[in-house]
Amino acid sequence: MLYKLEGIVIRSMDYGENNKIIAIYTRHNGKMSIMVRGAKKMNSRFSSVTQIFTHGEFVLFKTSSMGTLNQSETLESHRKLRENLHMSAYSAYVVELIDRIVPELDANEMMFEQLKASLEAIESNKDPAIVLNIMEMKMLAIAGYLPQLDECVSCNAHDGEMGISITQGGVLCAKCFYKDNQLFRISASTLKMLRLFQRMDLRRLGAIEVKDETKKQLKLIMRAFMDHFIDIRLKARGFLDQMDKYEL
Template identity: 25%
Template sequence: MPVLKTYRTEALVLKNHPLGEADLLVVCYTRESGKVRATARAARKVSSRLVGHLEPLTLVNLSLTRGRTLDQVAQAQVADSFPALRNALPALSRGLYVAELLDGFGSEASPNPELYSLALEVLAGIGRSPESDLPLRYFELRLLETSGLLPELYQCVECRKPLVPGDHRFTPNGGGTLCSQCAPLGAHLRPLSVRTLKVLRLLHRQRLAEIPSLTIDHQLAQELKATLTASVEHWLDQQVRSSAFLDHLRRTTPAEPATESAAHA
């Protein structure tokens, strides 16, 4: 069967780069084809019909023409511009963090519909709770799961025995949690408190909108972030650049409320 020259798809725009005088290179994530890179001719001109439709963190209906190396955007129509993300800096910076991870973990010509749905679910969650980091932690854990890289949270990666409350440690490159018996083997590794382990299991079992309000103090938030970021950056093999701006915003913002809720829907 011949391959169609043009195709239509719904896509989440992750980022774009200027290309030449007025063109744009758009990187987006689609349900059917995974990550797609496409050029948009003259999209940087104010008079372009594409302008405004290809901004990062926009869900668009795209019509694409297949090219030898890169596809070309023929038409674009915004399906959802996530206004809740656009109107507040904390939400916007968290949305960009999601976009960067999706760009890093997504691969071209390798569809992962679960990852696509997850990203949309998390962006909606960030819109509901713009100051909360819980949607980001949920995204990191589920991103690892849909990529087949979920860290072990229920049994020790060394002795394979079910975990009982104790002084556990976490090893991103070892695949997850080490029990208190095997922990001395990895004494230099990051400790994983029972509280953190419980929240990680909750994030793994529940959908984001169903997670009840949690009281997450600063220490627990830090431990959750450090544990998941270590895993994500281990598999990504590089630092997540947008996290530096998020950290900067957290430092320059008055103390956040202790209660994190992802379920206001």
């Protein structure tokens, strides 16, 4: 049976001498794997559409769990993301989040739109670290661990100084700081950004400037939440860390 799907390539791997298996995140069907026969041949009509980050339309013949690509059309190649090392590293982290955390065949059109918008944002030179933080927050939501940031998780206080408790899953007010000896003391601007991440639609992300110190706090906190609640080793994150050390 033939299926026509719109999707973004989130993983591409060689299979045998001439073939590839790609994973795509589709608009209406969630994450799917596709066999692409002959994709490694020099004259293959499928060689370009199997490139990671490619947004395209895929027609596949499917009789079992994995379909076979029959036709394809590239809608957006995102070639710039693959050719620029900096952009490629951040984009690889975004698609690996989707690949590793979102369940197979779990349809979520809004998440497809967020993935599409995140790649477009990175390609248009919007701050990739902020894009990653927003996507990490969305992954926490999908996994059922969205932090409580609007009020103290212990006493429900809304005002005053707040800190982040990873183990308790959100903010603690100053009166409750004693309940977590590993509490993150954060600035008001950092908390404001974290709250913004929970509401942000990446399709509406404009030019945003964040102080370096705030970005450092955001990175530490989001990584702590991801490590504590999801705990998945991501190859792209290791590469980003190495790249940051080299740039320093």
